[in-house]
Amino acid sequence: MGREAQTSRRVKPHGKYTVDSGLCNAASQIPRVSGAAEKSGACPDRVTPHSAPPAATRSSSASASASLLFLHHLAGEPCWAWAADMAGEKKVFGFEEVAGHNVTKDCWLIIAGKVYDVTSFMDEHPGGDEVLLAVTGKDATNDFEDIGHSESAREMMEKYLIGEIDASTIPVKRTHVTPQQAPGNPDKGDDMLIKILQFLVPILILGLAFAIRQYTKSE
């Protein structure tokens, strides 16, 4: 099925995804996936086992889609992920979920609002796996950009793209705020004392000098 043909189909909201209902129907009436099923990645009962589409609706591309979906199920992947990918949609992940993938054998990164599963790239990364591990559980955009990655590195990234991050789930960056002095702060009193002394000390010195002069004159 061509991409145009896919996108021209009626598109149904499918949890956080947009699922091409035509594709699903061609394979076996994939219903909405919601709640626990969506969370666990499991497909609802009605979906399994997948049956072939009715002969009348079956085209070579539709049966190819059905076969793909069947293979996808054999691989144990959730049907909605497949359907979402086929519709050109990417999954939206929460920050906590992404942050949980923080070991060499399961490493996800957040770069420029996108989520990358770089697990298979850990050994190949020219900068080493440790730098990648070090930027898990945070927005690694600045770290990535600071290195000045080449164009080919950016193209390479596409291979590992698995979805997008839900920006609202990213913890707000803690920035250092200089404490403001509250009104009536004791520090303010100290300032006043210094100012008074700055004014009084020269006057006292002058007065003393004047007194000494008078005293020596009278002698």
Ligand code: HEM
């Ligand atoms: C999917 C994500 C990433 C891909 C595909 C990737 C790919 C690459 C590639 C191809 C290079 C070789 C130099 C170049 O062509 O630019 C490289 C170098 C490097 N990368 Fe990454 N990288 C990724 C993420 C990161 C992140 C998040 C960091 C975090 C600090 C990082 C740190 C480095 C470092 C330190 C080098 C070595 C630079 C050097 O030796 O001059 N990379 N990376």
